[in-house]
Structures are given as structure tokens and as C-alpha cells.
Amino acid sequence: MLAPVRSLQFGAPGMLHDLMSRHRAAILEQCLRQLKSDYPERSEAELMDGLPGFLDGAIVRLQDDCAATNGGGQLPSSAESATARHGLERRRQGFDMASVVRDYTLIAEVVSGLAIEHGEAPAPREFQLLTRCIDEAIKSAVESYRLEERSFEARERAEYLGQLAHELRNAVSTALMGFEMIQRSRLGGDGHTADVVRRALRESAQLINQTLAETRLSSGVIVERERLLVAGLFEEVVAAAFPEREIALDLDVAPGLEVVGDQRLLLSTLSNLVQNAIKFSADQQRVVLRARANGDQVYMEIEDRCGGLPEGVCERMFQPFVQQSPDRRGVGLGLSIARRAIEAHGGTIDVRNMPGVGCVFSVSIPRGC
Numbered sequence: 001m002l003a004p005v006r007s008l009q010f011g012a013p014g015m016l017h018d019l020m021s022r023h024r025a026a027i028l029e030q031c032l033r034q035l036k037s038d039y040p041e042r043s044e045a046e047l048m049d050g051l052p053g054f055l056d057g058a059i060v061r062l063q064d065d066c067a068a069t070n071g072g073g074q075l076p077s078s079a080e081s082a083t084a085r086h087g088l089e090r091r092r093q094g095f096d097m098a099s100v101v102r103d104y105t106l107i108a109e110v111v112s113g114l115a116i117e118h119g120e121a122p123a124p125r126e127f128q129l130l131t132r133c134i135d136e137a138i139k140s141a142v143e144s145y146r147l148e149e150r151s152f153e154a155r156e157r158a159e160y161l162g163q164l165a166h167e168l169r170n171a172v173s174t175a176l177m178g179f180e181m182i183q184r185s186r187l188g189g190d191g192h193t194a195d196v197v198r199r200a201l202r203e204s205a206q207l208i209n210q211t212l213a214e215t216r217l218s219s220g221v222i223v224e225r226e227r228l229l230v231a232g233l234f235e236e237v238v239a240a241a242f243p244e245r246e247i248a249l250d251l252d253v254a255p256g257l258e259v260v261g262d263q264r265l266l267l268s269t270l271s272n273l274v275q276n277a278i279k280f281s282a283d284q285q286r287v288v289l290r291a292r293a294n295g296d297q298v299y300m301e302i303e304d305r306c307g308g309l310p311e312g313v314c315e316r317m318f319q320p321f322v323q324q325s326p327d328r329r330g331v332g333l334g335l336s337i338a339r340r341a342i343e344a345h346g347g348t349i350d351v352r353n354m355p356g357v358g359c360v361f362s363v364s365i366p367r368g369c
Contacts, residue, residue, distance in 0.1 A: 016111075016122035016130065017062035020055070023114050028052055030110045035103075042093075049089045050141075051103060053082025058107075058133040065129055079133075080140050087141030091148040100141045104134045168207055175200035199242045206240075206271060213268035213337055223262045223344045225368065230257040230291045230298065237270045238289070245283040249274070252290035259298045260368020265341040269349075270300065272334035273361045277304035281358070293367065297347075300363040308355040317351060 020027065028048065035047040057079020083104075090100050108130065115121060178197035231253040238249050259266075270289075277287040285305035292299050309317075318339045342349045347365030354360065 015120060016115075016126035017059050017066065019115060019118070019120055019122065020059050020062070020111060024055065024059070027055060027107065027110050027114065030113075031103075031106050034106055034110075046089075046093055050082045050086025051107065054079050054086070054104070054133075054137050055107060057082065058130060058137075061133055062126060062129055065126075079137070083137040083140040084144040087144030088148045090141070091145045091152070097142060097145055100145055101138050104137045104141070108134055168204055171200045171204040171207070175204070199244075202240065202242045206275060209264075209268050209271065213265055213341060216265070223265065225260050226263060227258055227260055227368070228263055228266070230259055230300065231255065233263070233266055233270060234289050234291065234300075236267060237274050240271065241274055241278065243278055247278050247281050247284070248286045249278075250286050250288045252288060254292060257291055257293055257298065258367070259365060261345050261365060262341075265344065269338040269341045269363065270302070272338050273302040273363075276334065277302050277306075277361075280304060280306035282307065296367050297364050298367050300365075301360050303358060303360045305358040308357060309351070309353045309359055314351050314353055318349070 028051065031051060032044060032048055035042070036044070039047060057076045060076050060079070086103070087100055090103075111130065175197050178193050178200065181193050182197070231251070234251055234253055238251065241249065243249060274287065274289065281287055281304045287305070288301075288303040290301045290303070318335045339349050342363055342365060345365045347363065349361065349363045352360045352362065
């Protein structure tokens with residue numbers, strides 16, 4: 001048998017802040033329960049950061065209005081600070097902006113539910129003021145979230161430029177020293193010193209190409225479309241690569257296989273994948289480049305012999321500045337740029353782990369017309 005529902009009685013002004021004060025702990029507990037259900041991997045401290053401060057500020061605001069000491073409907077400064085901190089922390093914790101809005105609307109839902117549960121109906125003006133408080137909280141939290149987002153992007157860009165300059169300086173310095181040694185000793189162009197120079201210059205070219213690709217993607221340049229032979233793309237990548245430690249590159253591409261795409265972006269992507277495969281493969285191993293068609297998709301794969309990936313690494317490899325090896329060459333943006341370039345073609349890129357053997361990076365893009 002269902003329990004009888006209490007009839008709502010509109011109360012005198014002041015009922016809402018009294019309800020919220022009496023049931024403060026229950027309100028926060030219900031909010032936490034819902035947030036834990038939505039984000040079970042998060043700690044209670046993360047989920048509730050700033051929310052108790054907002055609730056207390058909203059109660060004070062309603063009390064002030066009841067006493068006719070403040071008619072503006074704005075939150076106290078302490079509550080504004082709490083909501084601003086809440087937005088900033090949500091961004092740092094990796095939540096999306098929609099979750100910030102949801103946090104405050106959740107409080108309104110819980111308060112409304114408590115009013116129904118206890119058969120109390122506060123005056124409409126009080127609900128309007130609570131709504132105004134929530135609007136102000138959302139505005140403050142979202143502005144703080146966006147400010148932190150812009151600050152993070154600026155720091156990320158500065159870090160990228162600093163690492164890029166460092167890597168370019170190292171490569172160019174190596175090339176210059178090698179060239180000076182060749183000049184002084186009159187060495188030929190086929191010795192080990194010449195190999196060092198060639199490698200340094202190719203590293204410089206790869207860094208520059210990677211930067212140009214990232215700049216095009218960030219500036220919103222429309223992807224150029226032209227019909228390309230996949231074998232031609234792979235051959236160009238292999239010709240520009242600098243294999244080391246007796247690592248061989250094998251091509252397995254169907255003759256005549258074509259794809260419609262942006263040549264520079266695709267070359268940058270494949271070059272990053274091939275150089276990573278060379279970098280992480282064991283000595284005297286083979287890196288395989290293969291491509292095939294399946295329906296309206298073209299699949300391009302780079303298979304290495306890195307020995308396999310640690311658990312959990314696959315999910316993080318395409319994040320900016322993530323590097324998985326003690327060898328810190330590069331700026332850690334190659335895979336992030338590669339993913340953006342392939343997604344700009346309407347395709348996908350992922351990695352398949354082969355424990356104890358290596359891994360396979362797979363690129364899938366539409367064949368085009």
C-alpha cells in the first residue's frame with residue numbers, strides 16, 4: 001500500500017531557508033549520493049568541493065531577504081568564492097562544463113524534493129531567489145572554468161613551444177658539429193659522421209612538419225582533398241625515415257590502393273607513427289607498414305616490436321605531452337596531432353597491444369569518391 005502524500009501548504013516567507021537550514025546535512029548527503037552514482041571513481045572531497053559553501057551562502061541570502069536587509073538576490077562573497085573555486089577545480093579534475101551546471105541544478109532538485117517530502121511549500125518568491133542564487137553560482141563557476149581552461153591552453157602552448165625550440169636546437173647543433181668535423185677532417189659523405197648529420201637534419205625536418213601540421217589543425221584550416229596512392233605515401237615516409245639499430249622497414253601495401261585526403265597531414269601522421277615504431281622497437285627487428293581496403297574504408301597499420309605496452313598505457317597514448325619511454329626525444333605531441341589529423345578526415349586512429357611482442361597503430365579513413 002502506497003504511503004499517503006502530504007498536501008502542500010504554501011508557507012510564510014522564511015520557510016525555505018528554514019527548511020534548508022534544518023536539512024542541510026540531508027541535502028548535501030543526497031547530492032553526494034547522486035554525484036557518486038554519476039562519478040563512482042571520484043572521491044567525496046572532489047565531488048563536493050565548493051558545494052557546501054554555495055548552499056550556506058544561499059541560506060544566508062534567503063535569510064537576508066526575509067529580514068529585508070538585501071533585495072538584490074546576489075550571493076554573499078564567501079559563496080561566490082566557493083562557486084568560483086568549484087568551477088576551477090572541476091576543470092582541473094577533468095570534468096566537462098555540463099557537469100558544473102548539473103552540480104547546482106542538483107541542489108535545486110534535492111531542495112524541491114525535500115519540500116515535497118515534508119509537505120512544505122515555501123513562498124514562490126523564495127524559490128525565485130533560490131533560482132537566482134543558482135544562476136549566479138553557475139555563472140561564477142562557468143566563468144572560472146573557462147578562465148582555467150584558457151590558462152591551461154596557454155601553459156600547454158608555452159610548454160610545447162619551449163620543448164620544440166629545445167629539440168630543434170639540439171638537432172641543429174648536432175648537424176652543425178658533424179658538418180664541422182667533416183670539413184676539418186675532410187671526411188667523405190658516407191661515413192658515420194655524415195650519418196649523424198643526416199639524422200639530425202631529418203629530425204629537424206620532422207619537428208618542423210609536425211609543427212606545421214599542428215598549426216594547420218589549430219587554425220581550423222579546411223582539410224585539402226586529393227586522390228593519393230597509399231603506396232606512394234608509405235614510400236615517401238620510408239624514404240624520409242632514419243632507421244637505427246639495424247631496424248628494417250617492410251612494406252605490405254596493395255598496388256593501386258587509393259585514398260582521398262590531405263597529403264601533408266597524412267604524411268605527417270604516418271611519419272610520426274613510423275618514427276615512434278623505430279624508436280621503441282628492439283634492435284635488429286622489423287617494422288611493418290601495411291594497408292588494405294575494406295568496403296568504403298582504408299586501413300593503414302604500423303606494427304612495431306616494442307615488446308608490448310604496460311597496462312593502462314593505450315588509453316593515455318594520444319594525450320598531449322605523454323611520453324612512454326626514457327628516451328625523451330620529441331615534444332610528446334606526435335600522437336595527439338596524428339589523432340586530430342585523422343579525425344579531420346572523418347577517420348579514427350587507435351592502438352592494439354600485443355603483450356610480449358609489440359603493438360599495432362591502426363588508421364582508418366574513408367576512401368572518398
